[in-house]
Amino acid sequence: MKLIDLGYDSWFGSEISNPDQTSSIPARVITVNRDNYILKNTLGEVLAELTGKLLYSTESNIDLPVVGDWVMAEYFNDNTFAIIHSILPRKTLLTRKTAGKKYEFQPIAANIDYAFIVQSLDGNFNPRRLERYLVVVNQNKIEPIILLSKSDLITADELKEKMSLISEVTDKYTTIAFSNEDGENIDTIKSLLKKGLTYCMLGSSGVGKSTLLNRLIGEDILATNEVRAKDSKGRHTTSRRELIVLENGALMIDTPGMREFGAIAVETGIERTFADLDELTEMCRFKDCTHTKEAGCALLQAVNEGVVTSDRYQSYMKLLRESAFNEMSYLEKRQRDKKFGKMVKEIMKGYRKH
């Protein structure tokens, strides 16, 4: 296996000729465990740990390796163990807001080319949730592909209705309804996968991400689990993120289903996902129009005329508000952290003097 088969390309190429890292070689992070990593490159797969320096210089989660990262690693003991010295710059980084009240970025996966956003066509189907995923994926300049699973559970008429709801959200991205159960459109999904490109599965627990991946592999490698019939909720079967090389050479990252998919600072993602609404706001009479009550608001007019559904308008406004609020909270937190750091330094200096 060559590095190019693992997704390495000239984009990363210029980064490895760093003279003081000559003992290190590039490798891709294929699994992140609690205390260590599994790397893969031409030497095969190896267990790896971080250098103390990297570990202690990290200011946030973002500075630590995630699945899909390219790292520079030094190999030991006949290439049975490695130490990670640094992370190569990331082509793309998929992040979300850390679940709960914390205002932090949580990295999900790095160097992703395409994200499969998976929703099942039964209880999990939700156009508003799809918008949220699209915003985050678009923010990171990753190409979304929309997959609607469990088509075997609904009638042809229901499918038609749901597809039209999706086309109301967006008609820009490939959208495929499929079934792991009867095999519908599995081949269509297979035909999308290209050698050397990295894909990642996103979506709630229980929608069939791992089952699909097993289907694509043609073997039951990943654990899957029953869903509670009552509310279509999964049980978080997949517990870690891992990268798998498919037979045709495509690279696929499975992720555990996420209960929350919060967003921080995703204005660009919102603009891209709601491009038509964003364009309308350019035509508002006032530059600082809040699109809530102003006369001459082009967006409100479009809603009144039925050009834009009120659901999409509300979703757009909600995501903008949430993104701005989370960004402010994040920046405030960073500032507090910095001040705190400074204070600690001052105190330590004082100690040393005495």
Ligand SMILES: Nc1nc2c(ncn2[C@@H]2O[C@H](COP(=O)(O)OP(=O)(O)OP(=O)(O)O)[C@@H](O)[C@H]2O)c(=O)[nH]1
């Ligand atoms: N009827 C039907 N059931 C499916 C389909 N795909 C998956 N399932 C079932 O849904 C359940 C959950 O599937 P998983 O693949 O474990 O779901 P997941 O998205 O990986 O869930 P997490 O790992 O928890 O995020 C399993 O019992 C599957 O057999 C499908 O297309 N149709």
Ligand SMILES: [Mg+2]
């Ligand atoms: Mg899974």
Ligand SMILES: [Zn+2]
């Ligand atoms: Zn307006």
